[in-house]
Amino acid sequence: MATLFQNLLTALYHLYKRKWLILGIVIGAMVLALIGGKIYQNLDKDQDRGAIPIENGAFGESYQTPIYLEQGWSEADSLWFYNTTQGSGLMPYDLFIALEQADSQELFRSNANMDKYRYLPQKPTFFNPDGLPVGFVKDTYQGRDNIGYTCAACHTGQVNYTGKDGKTTAIRIDGGPAMADMVGFLTALEKSLQATLEDSAKQQRFVKNVIALNNDYSNQDQVLTELEQAAKTIRLYNTVNHSHIDYGYARLDAFGRIYNRVLQHMISKPQLARAMSLVTAPGGRRILTDAQINNVLAGIDENIIVDSQFSEVIERLMSKAPGMPGLGVKDMLRVRNAVFNEPDAPVSYPFLWDIAQSDYVQWNGLANNASVGPLGRNTGEVIGVFGILDWTSHKKSGFSLSAYLTKQDRKNEVIDFKSSIDVTNLQRLEAHLKSLKSPVWPESILGKIDQQKAERGRLLYAQYCESCHEVIDRNNYDRVVIANMMDIDKVKTDPAMAVNSVTYTGKSGNFQHTTQSVDGVGDVFIQVDAPVVQILTSATKGVIATPDADKTFIRRWLDRLYVIGLSLFTNDMPATVKKGDYRPDTTTAPYNSLLAYKGRSLNGIWATAPYLHNGSVPTLYDLLLPKKRPGDPEVGEYRPDEFVVGSRELDTEKVGFRSSGYDGFKYQTMRVGDLNSGHEYAAGKTAQMDGTVLPALSQAQRWDLVEYLKTL
Known part of the structure; x- marks a missing residue:
């Protein structure tokens, strides 16, 4: 994506010839969009941000209406983030609203069922009139309403704390990692759709309730045709993405x-x-x-x-x-x-605070955050969460911006990348995240931090952690978060995600024999069997360059210019070389640098369990322990090789979610994709960036360091 912006400017010059005209249109579009957008964003101001109490929810959890910490967002800011579509189209909206669960008449979207998959139930508000859970939204595309995911579905967290009085306080964490089980949700959705096709009584109720919505459907044949197609589409997705690795809660191979x-x-x-x-x-x-x-x-x-x-x-x-x-x-x-490739490398949903201030993002530093890099990253994300891809091919005729950017302009057949993906909203959402700050440990709720222990821990952090995990000021407007990369063979955490990003290949279709620029290497041909990262990069360029099909000609191009203008005028992240110890890209291995994982600032880390990139360690204290290896003494402290995931109850001592004593997902660390090894700096088994291996911390030192981590 590094050269995408330059290509966009070249293409716009080709279209308009005069740079002053481009600049004038961009500035005008930006001013109008910013004024209108700001007014719209502040329309929903529910004081609870839509949050509701839960009684006897999943794993026996009950809590009053969740509270919010100060993270730089108002009530309206949170609700706009929760309910702003990015163009995701999971299935027709009316069908989802009326769909029953496979084995009962209870609605699939009921609060109890959505809580079961750890999505966060909400009450109806201005932007969410049907009371959908956080991260689910109505999107209208080509005149039809669909249910889709927003960013918030995977990037809004919650921690619960039960005090000595037995009362549970729930804290919503904007931008925090979700506890969601998307695979379980989609599997259950497929079963419910199939049951509705096969059970005549369920089907009759369903058809009646869909038509009663008086929206997109007026007769039974329309409803059943769409129901059958929805069932096929979800079954296709689940079949293609079947994995021998069970993801469970709180992670996904996105x-x-x-x-x-x-x-x-x-x-x-x-x-x-x-x-x-x-x-x-x-x-x-x-x-x-x-x-x-x-x-x-x-x-x-x-x-x-x-x-x-x-x-x-x-x-x-x-x-x-x-x-x-x-x-x-x-x-x-x-x-x-x-x-296809088996998606067998699930990772934790990353937290979003400071993402706009980061030089490289994704667990292995795949995405450069300079220029229009965020647009490419976010467009790829919507492709994965059910953006409707109405791509077609046709004979080349005249100039096409998408063909130019994807290097198809030398081919007779070109792809039109029409889709439901809302690139304008993606730009707005990325800009919105600039004001989000990490949450501060709330001592009035979770207990006082022992400042003496934390001070001792601060010194240990400076020695053991800070070379990769820089301490930053969350309130510093000019802060920059630098990704410190460490080669997978040196950090020794589970390699699956990084390896898959480099080794997974697929058929390139019409991109065959087009070219793509690889940073630090040069232009390379895309072959018939190509790295998927190449195919995805070209596809996202095509989508970004294709105006919104639901808007008028003038509006769609003004929106595109607005998006490009924001990338030029508001994204001041420079295009830098990645920092750290990683393999260089070469002509024979142009993506070698991705075989690494990044260390970043740990502000707010207390609210982001479980830990390591694949969620294989339940608490911060456990992260400071060694992995038990063959021949190690039976007596001693080791990272757990088996624990339970799904509860939101916070363990304030070890700092992580409750990991035993309930019937959640049993995480076992025995297979590649699930491994809990590596990153054993505090245990004296992993070398620092400079090659130094520091001595293992004592138990007292580990507790000191955990206490300090609460302060970040």
Whole structure:
């Protein structure tokens, strides 16, 4: 993405010829949008920010209406963030509103059910009239309403604390990591949709309730057609993204799923047919004949295979009709693995405070935050959370900004990247995060910090932690958060996420034989089997360069100029080389630098459990312990190899969520993707950035350091 801004300016010059005209339009559009946007953002001012109490929720949790700490946002700021669409379209809105759970008549969207998957229930407010949970919103695209995710679904947290009086105080953390189980939610959603198709009584109630909404549907046939397609689309997503790694609560392989979604839409029919023809069972036998492949792909478009068509491909692969393969689960996964990559590297949802002040973001520093880098990052995120991708291909005719930026301008066939993704809102949301600050440990609720212990811990932090985790002033407007990268072989934490980002490949579709600039390496050709990071980068450029299909010609281009203008005038993050100890990019390995994880400021770290990038350590105290290895003494303190996730009850001593004593998700650290090893600086087993291995901390020193971490 580093050269995207320069390419945009070149393209705009090509269109308008005069730079003063571009600047004038940009400034005018920015002024009008900023004034109108500011007024709109302040319309919802519910004093509770929509939060409601919960009685006997998941894992027996009960709490009064959650409170908020001072994080730089007003009530209106929080509610705008929760309810601002980014263009996500999970399924038709009316269907979601009326959908019952698979095994009862209770609504799927009921507060109790959403709390079960650890989404945060809300009451109706101005921006959220149907009382959807935090992070769920109505989005209108091409005249139809859809339910979709907002940023807040994954980036709003909550911690609960039960005092000696038995009363539980709930604290909402804006920008904090969610406890959400998205996989469990989507699996249950698929079952509910299928049950509604199969259960006649449930179906009748459903159709009646959808039509009664008097919105997008007026008869039964319309409802059932959309219901069947929604079920197929969710089943497609769940099938493509099946993993042998159980994510549980509080983490998701977001990049693996983004990668798969862009691969699904970029692969061409000939590339898909060839990939299918090479799939073999143990012993070398092909599992699909040429005739079966032809039947499965009959009527499928040549260049772009949209959700409805790919879901039909999946249905045909499993069909036992004459001429169809009738594949079982194992063979279906073999076909999946020939086209997609298993998303087997779940990571914790990162916290968002200071993201606008960071030079590089994502756990492995994948995204440069300079120029329009945030636009590319956020566009990729919406691709992963169900942006509707109405991509099509057509013969090249005249100048196309998206074709120019994606280097398709030398091809006869080009892709039109029309989608529901709201790039304008993505820019606004990114700007909105600039004012968000990390939460301060509330001593009046969670207990006083022992200042003497914290002072001793401060000295230990300076020695053991600060070379990677800089201490910053959360109130400093000019603060910059620098990512300190550490090679995966040196930090020795679970490698799956970093390795997948570099090694995962896929079919490049129409991007084949286009070029892409790789920072520090130069221009490279995208081959038919290409790193997915290349395909995703080109796709996001195409989306950013494609104006909103739901707006008039003038409005859509003014919005694009507004977005580009904000990137120019408000994003002052310089394009710098990453700091740290990592492998250099080379012509043979152009993404080597991604085989690393970043250390960043730990302000607000007390509210972001579980820890390490893959959520494999439950508390800060446990993080300071060594991983137990074969031959280690049985007597001693080690990181837990098994613990429970899902509760929001804060352990104020060890600092993390309650990790035993209830029936949550059992996290086991035995497999790649789940490993809890590495980052053992405090245990004397991991070398510092300069190669020094410091002695292991004593138990008393560990408690001192934990006490200091509460102050950050």
